[in-house]
Amino acid sequence: MTSPLSPSASSSFPPSLTSSDPRAAARRALRTGRVLTSIGLLGVFAAYVRAIAFTAVEGTQGPAQKIMYVHVPSAWCAFLAFGIVGICSGLYLWLGDRRLDTFSEASAEVGVVLTALVLMTGPIWGKPIWGTWWQWEPRLTSTLFLFFLFVGYLTLRRAMFDPAERARYSAVVGILGAMLVPFIHLSVYMFRTIHPRPVVLNPEGPTMPGSFVATLLFSLAAFTLLYLGLVTTRYGLGRLRELREARHVSAA
Amino acid sequence: MSSPPPGALTAAFIIAGKDLRSELRRRTALVSAVVFAALILVIFNFARDPTSLRAEQLAPSAFWITCAFAAVMALSRAFAVELEHGALDGLLLAPVPREALFLGKFLGNLVFVLVVEGITLPLFVLFFNVSLRGALPGIMLVAVLATVGFVAVGTVFSALTARVRFNELMLPVLLLPFMLPPLAGAAQVTAALLNGRPILESAGWLRLLLVYDITFVTLSLLIFPALFDE
Amino acid sequence: MFLLREPPDNGSYMLAAYTIVAVVLVAYSLTLMVRARNEEQREQ
Numbered sequence: 001m002t003s004p005l006s007p008s009a010s011s012s013f014p015p016s017l018t019s020s021d022p023r024a025a026a027r028r029a030l031r032t033g034r035v036l037t038s039i040g041l042l043g044v045f046a047a048y049v050r051a052i053a054f055t056a057v058e059g060t061q062g063p064a065q066k067i068m069y070v071h072v073p074s075a076w077c078a079f080l081a082f083g084i085v086g087i088c089s090g091l092y093l094w095l096g097d098r099r100l101d102t103f104s105e106a107s108a109e110v111g112v113v114l115t116a117l118v119l120m121t122g123p124i125w126g127k128p129i130w131g132t133w134w135q136w137e138p139r140l141t142s143t144l145f146l147f148f149l150f151v152g153y154l155t156l157r158r159a160m161f162d163p164a165e166r167a168r169y170s171a172v173v174g175i176l177g178a179m180l181v182p183f184i185h186l187s188v189y190m191f192r193t194i195h196p197r198p199v200v201l202n203p204e205g206p207t208m209p210g211s212f213v214a215t216l217l218f219s220l221a222a223f224t225l226l227y228l229g230l231v232t233t234r235y236g237l238g239r240l241r242e243l244r245e246a247r248h249v250s251a252a
Numbered sequence: 253m254s255s256p257p258p259g260a261l262t263a264a265f266i267i268a269g270k271d272l273r274s275e276l277r278r279r280t281a282l283v284s285a286v287v288f289a290a291l292i293l294v295i296f297n298f299a300r301d302p303t304s305l306r307a308e309q310l311a312p313s314a315f316w317i318t319c320a321f322a323a324v325m326a327l328s329r330a331f332a333v334e335l336e337h338g339a340l341d342g343l344l345l346a347p348v349p350r351e352a353l354f355l356g357k358f359l360g361n362l363v364f365v366l367v368v369e370g371i372t373l374p375l376f377v378l379f380f381n382v383s384l385r386g387a388l389p390g391i392m393l394v395a396v397l398a399t400v401g402f403v404a405v406g407t408v409f410s411a412l413t414a415r416v417r418f419n420e421l422m423l424p425v426l427l428l429p430f431m432l433p434p435l436a437g438a439a440q441v442t443a444a445l446l447n448g449r450p451i452l453e454s455a456g457w458l459r460l461l462l463v464y465d466i467t468f469v470t471l472s473l474l475i476f477p478a479l480f481d482e
Numbered sequence: 483m484f485l486l487r488e489p490p491d492n493g494s495y496m497l498a499a500y501t502i503v504a505v506v507l508v509a510y511s512l513t514l515m516v517r518a519r520n521e522e523q524r525e526q
Contacts, residue, residue, distance in 0.1 A: 023525070027522065030518050030522065033518075034515060034518070037511050037514075037515070041507065041508065041511060044504075044507060048500060048504070052500070057489050058489065059487075059489055060489065060490075061489070061490070062489040062490035062491065062492045062493070063489070063492060063493040063495075063496045064490075064492035064493070064495040064496050066496050066500075067495065067496055067499040067500075070499060070500060070503045071499070074503065093475075093478050110510075113506065113510050116506070117502070117503055117506055117507075120499075120502055121499045121502065121503060124495050124498055124499045124502075125495070125499060127495065128490065128492040128495045145429050145432065148425075148428075148429045149429055151425070152422075152425050152426045152429070155422070155425060156412075156416065156422060156426065159416050159417040159418055159422060160416060160417075164481070165481070168478055168479065168481070169412050169416070169479065171478065172408065172412060172475050172478055172479060173409075173412070173426060175471070175475060176405060176408070176430070176468075176471065176472075176475070177429075179467060179468070179471060180429060180430055180433075183432075183433045183460070183464055183467075184429070184432055184433065186433070186460060187432060187433040187436045187437065187460065188436075190436075190440075190456055190457060190460060191436055191440065194440065226507065226511075229511075230510070230511060230514060233514050233515065233518055234514060236518060237514070237517055237518045237521055240518075240521045240522065240525070241521055244521075244524065244525065
């Protein structure tokens with residue numbers, strides 16, 4: 001008799017006395033996720049207040065420089081999200097626990113939203129600071145490719161219906177994608193050193209005043225908390241859904 | 253009574269040889285790929301303003317974009333033939349390690365794409381009025397380095413998308429991001445070589461391509477078996 | 483006399499970016515909560 005808490009209990013589908021445990025675990029994840037998301041949203045709101053009202057305006061760049069306080073944390077979380085997709089994909093192929101695949105899917109969905117935010121705030125920040133909407137510079141280009149990788153991952157999942165095969169195939173894409181990101185960064189960096197574009201102002205400056213760093217870190221913490229909340233919620237949702245679908249399959 | 257199963261490497265060569273021989277017999281994929289490449293080169297030439305952009309400036313990008321598209325086309329067919337004739341299951345049932353299957357497919361695809369590139373190069377020299385000027389060995393080197401990289405990942409994705417819906421679209425969507433480092437390196441080095449720069453100047457790109465190749469050939473080899481349920 | 487330059491007047495960019503981020507994050511969070519609640523209720 002397998003222990004209700006062992007991975008095989010959650011991935012074996014016949015209804016049994018143990019089936020309420022994975023559901024309960026999923027609902028717990030949902031509850032935790034909701035709490036973390038709410039705190040995260042409050043944190044982001046607090047970061048907004050701090051950035052707008054309590055952080056100085058940069059002398060040469062003006063208020064637009066403050067976009068950094070939402071752009072950089074979003075980017076950090078987006079890359080974190082894909083890193084987690086890569087790690088969960090690898091662990092899934094190694095351990096076979098379906099929950100890793102569910103978590104990976106959750107991280108991908110939240111990640112694509114965050115990446116979209118980076119790609120929207122980037123040009124809005126770039127126009128007043130650089131003078132152009134877009135630059136083929138390493139971080140922005142890497143983020144663009146991150147977006148393509150996320151979309152590819154999620155699109156592949158939507159095109160597949162067998163859960164086990166979908167989990168395996170997504171994991172392959174997830175691992176390969178995660179390994180690609182550093183190469184993209186290097187390639188663009190090398191391209192830029194050969195073809196340097198004049199970057200009029202470095203938005204972050206050679207050294208940032210301490211107060212700027214503090215606000216940035218605060219915002220970073222808030223965004224990361226929100227990311228964790230959203231992923232946990234999405235994970236709980238994914239688990240409930242797949243448990244429900246599994247019951248229908250075994251009942252048929 | 254039956255002969256012992258072939259060693260992994262032998263199996264790989266057998267698989268590659270079978271693919272290439274059948275391609276040599278029918279030649280449809282090769283001809284389509286080359287014609288496709290030629291057409292793209294022609295369109296590139298007419299899609300530019302001759303007064304503002306000289307052919308030589310456009311040439312390296314045009315060549316490599318052409319090769320990229322032709323390669324994606326070739327890779328999307330890599331597992332299609334087996335799928336159509338139900339031979340894929342036969343291959344999988346054979347006592348051949350999955351890695352050998354990957355190696356065989358990878359080698360077959362690699363040779364095929366390199367041949368397409370080899371045929372496209374003289375067309376490109378012709379249409380864009382390029383003088384190779386001793387750049388040929390360098391271009392061949394960077395061509396092999398770049399192609400190995402994306403064919404490795406392309407072989408994995410080709411097997412992956414073979415049984416997925418919308419696979420003609422899914423393969424490019426998944427593969428094209430992986431083509432950036434090889435293509436960027438190939439185009440930059442080709443441009444430098446055609447401008448008469450010594451190949452040592454491009455050592456940085458060549459190193460990047462080499463690391464990319466080692467990373468992704470190894471990763472693809474290790475991860476390919478995960479596509480098949482055991 | 484040392485004249486101190488005013489910082490450029492690009493506050494509208496900041497406002498646009500901050501609004502987009504806020505709207506997207508709140509909207510996504512809310513839709514996620516709603517989807518989760520729907521899924522929980524489907525169990526009954």
